[in-house]
Amino acid sequence: MAASRTEILRMLAEMARLTALDEGSPQSFKARAYEAALAGIEGHPGELTGLSKTELTKIKGVGNSIAEKILEFDTTGTVRKLEELRAKYPPGFVELTRVPGLGPKTLKMLRDRLGVVDVDSLKEALDAERLRELPGMGEKSEEKIRRALERLGMHGKDRRTPLVEVYGLAHSLAARLGDLPGVVEAVPCGSIRRFSDTIGDVDIVVATTDPVVVMNEVANLPHLSELIGSGETKTSFLTHEGLQVDVRAVHPDQFGSALLYFTGSKVHNIALRQRAIDRGWLLSEYGLFEEEKVVASVTEEDLYAALGMEYVPPPLREGRGEVEAAAGDRLPRLIRREDIAGDMHYHSDRSGDGRSSLEEMVEAAIEAGYRYVAFTDHGEDLTINGSSREEMLAHRDRIRQLDDRYPEIDLLFGCELNIGPDGSLDYDPGFRLEFDWCVASIHSHFDLPAEQQTIRVLKALSDPAVNAIGHLTGRYVGRRPGVELDVDAVLEGLATTGVALEINGALDRLDATDEVARRAMAAGVDVVIDTDSHHTRELIRMDYGVRWAQRGWVTVDRVLNARPIEEIRARVAARR
Numbered sequence: 001m002a003a004s005r006t007e008i009l010r011m012l013a014e015m016a017r018l019t020a021l022d023e024g025s026p027q028s029f030k031a032r033a034y035e036a037a038l039a040g041i042e043g044h045p046g047e048l049t050g051l052s053k054t055e056l057t058k059i060k061g062v063g064n065s066i067a068e069k070i071l072e073f074d075t076t077g078t079v080r081k082l083e084e085l086r087a088k089y090p091p092g093f094v095e096l097t098r099v100p101g102l103g104p105k106t107l108k109m110l111r112d113r114l115g116v117v118d119v120d121s122l123k124e125a126l127d128a129e130r131l132r133e134l135p136g137m138g139e140k141s142e143e144k145i146r147r148a149l150e151r152l153g154m155h156g157k158d159r160r161t162p163l164v165e166v167y168g169l170a171h172s173l174a175a176r177l178g179d180l181p182g183v184v185e186a187v188p189c190g191s192i193r194r195f196s197d198t199i200g201d202v203d204i205v206v207a208t209t210d211p212v213v214v215m216n217e218v219a220n221l222p223h224l225s226e227l228i229g230s231g232e233t234k235t236s237f238l239t240h241e242g243l244q245v246d247v248r249a250v251h252p253d254q255f256g257s258a259l260l261y262f263t264g265s266k267v268h269n270i271a272l273r274q275r276a277i278d279r280g281w282l283l284s285e286y287g288l289f290e291e292e293k294v295v296a297s298v299t300e301e302d303l304y305a306a307l308g309m310e311y312v313p314p315p316l317r318e319g320r321g322e323v324e325a326a327a328g329d330r331l332p333r334l335i336r337r338e339d340i341a342g343d344m345h346y347h348s349d350r351s352g353d354g355r356s357s358l359e360e361m362v363e364a365a366i367e368a369g370y371r372y373v374a375f376t377d378h379g380e381d382l383t384i385n386g387s388s389r390e391e392m393l394a395h396r397d398r399i400r401q402l403d404d405r406y407p408e409i410d411l412l413f414g415c416e417l418n419i420g421p422d423g424s425l426d427y428d429p430g431f432r433l434e435f436d437w438c439v440a441s442i443h444s445h446f447d448l449p450a451e452q453q454t455i456r457v458l459k460a461l462s463d464p465a466v467n468a469i470g471h472l473t474g475r476y477v478g479r480r481p482g483v484e485l486d487v488d489a490v491l492e493g494l495a496t497t498g499v500a501l502e503i504n505g506a507l508d509r510l511d512a513t514d515e516v517a518r519r520a521m522a523a524g525v526d527v528v529i530d531t532d533s534h535h536t537r538e539l540i541r542m543d544y545g546v547r548w549a550q551r552g553w554v555t556v557d558r559v560l561n562a563r564p565i566e567e568i569r570a571r572v573a574a575r576r
């Protein structure tokens with residue numbers, strides 16, 4: 001076998017995770033070695049398969065031992081050490097690392113002393129009030145863990161996985177199946193294709209003339225931990241992370257109807273089936289039929305057209321009025337990736353957590369086809385990551401020089417201001433006006449009461465230097481709930497001041513939510529779709545941000561960074 005770059009990265013990420021568990025700390029020497037290798041490989045373009053050990057060790061962060069594991073993985077499809085760790089830490093146990101407050105050390109103790117091996121046994125131990133007996137734990141920590149379990153929806157059949165943990169896997173699986181002989185196309189469907197922020201299971205539809213080859217490949221995938229069921233055209237299995245994957249092989253002639261059916265949502269499908277029935281037809285995963293005759297089946301476009309509707313983009317297929325709109329030719333002109341003209345939340349290594357230089361970030365922006373970009377490195381209030389006034393002014397000089405050197409792009413000197421617990425911002429009002437553009441965002445104090453959070457954000461956005469509110473709630477999907485606030489009050493504040501609502505395209509953020517974005521459209525609030533990139537590889541987040549915005553029915557005319565830079569500058573000037 002030859003492993004793809006993504007598969008190798010996934011293997012190393014899993015090694016890092018399991019090693020941290022095994023060593024009792026993500027800071028252990030071994031765990032950090034994997035993290036270093038991951039960072040090095042991510043910064044190193046090109047495939048890794050076929051490289052020799054010497055060539056591999058030339059990559060930053062990759063030492064002998066890791067190079068050997070990459071070679072072993074590339075030739076055998078797995079790594080012996082990884083298999084050992086997987087046996088020791090099954091998926092149900094690894095999942096517990098998602099619970100805030102349960103670090104590797106604590107997990108080890110819970111397992112050794114209380115026999116906790118998964119969410120269910122953790123719940124039992126909590127119910128029996130046994131955690132409080134352990135060193136360093138008490139009633140308070142029990143309560144905290146109990147609340148986290150509830151908030152994350154981590155028990156029972158309703159368990160969902162954040163999109164960010166599934167997206168890469170689903171696409172690399174599909175790419176692998178897409179390369180098999182006889183396969184025309186393989187596409188992740190279901191909630192992944194609709195770009196939902198959390199995922200129940202992975203559905204992959206494969207158009208092929210040879211289903212046997214596909215089913216054989218699936219049964220032998222290195223990702224497979226447990227086979228759930230297999231037939232001639234469908235195989236279901238669990239991955240080592242405990243995620244269910246359903247792969248269905250369909251004939252290329254029926255690809256459109258299979259895509260449509262397995263993309264869902266269920267509510268959307270039911271409405272389409274009803275439209276078919278109203279016409280005396282039947283719609284299934286095999287096609288749209290009039291008696292025995294096929295009306296349409298090859299592409300989704302054919303099917304929507306036959307049903308007398310506009311094509312509905314997958315992120316819209318949630319049964320939120322899209323069927324009626326598409327049937328009445330009333331689908332709004334949604335934002336698309338090619339409409340985006342620039343990025344207004346963008347870091348360089350001027351930020352402590354920035355990983356690419358100004359030059360690299362400028363070149364990546366040009367590569368992405370942008371006409372402008374606003375560098376928004378952190379303000380001084382974020383002590384480690386932020387910059388002093390002197391540093392910012394020197395930074396401005398460099399940005400202006402680069403702006404002259406690259407005539408094809410306009411560079412703005414901006415800042416990501418930190419919103420303090422009381423709504424205060426970095427620097428002073430005068431200095432803040434030195435910036436061409438400011439995004440203000442919350443980075444701490446997530447637990448304040450809703451009323452206080454609302455006042456906090458309203459105060460920040462009333463500052464004339466503020467042009468957008470970044471990642472509104474500060475949530476991390478499935479890990480940290482966002483701050484609670486009065487969304488309508490904030491939207492009203494944005495509408496009256498002309499400050500934009502950011503849609504942050506980081507897969508683990510996707511913040512503001514689709515729901516809030518849709519309310520923003522109704523409230524007359526403009527949005528900016530940003531990547532918040534800290535590294536050149538993160539520019540891909542613009543694709544994600546756009547799809548997330550589509551879920552919120554965001555239209556092109558309401559996206560600030562789809563407009564010419566002059567309009568943005570004029571809006572900034574008008575606020576001051």
Ligand code: DGT
Pocket residue numbers: 189190191192196198199200201202203261262263264265266269270
């Ligand atoms: P998930 O996995 O919970 O994140 O959500 P989905 O939407 O991926 O749902 P899933 O995996 O149960 O099914 C995939 C798609 O298959 C779903 O979006 C629509 C279609 N589908 C599944 N079951 C049914 C059904 O009973 N009726 C209809 N009309 N469609 C279904």
Ligand code: CA
Pocket residue numbers: 189190191192200201202203
């Ligand atoms: Ca699914």
Ligand code: CA
Pocket residue numbers: 190201202203246
């Ligand atoms: Ca499924």
Ligand code: ZN
Pocket residue numbers: 345346347416532
């Ligand atoms: Zn940022």
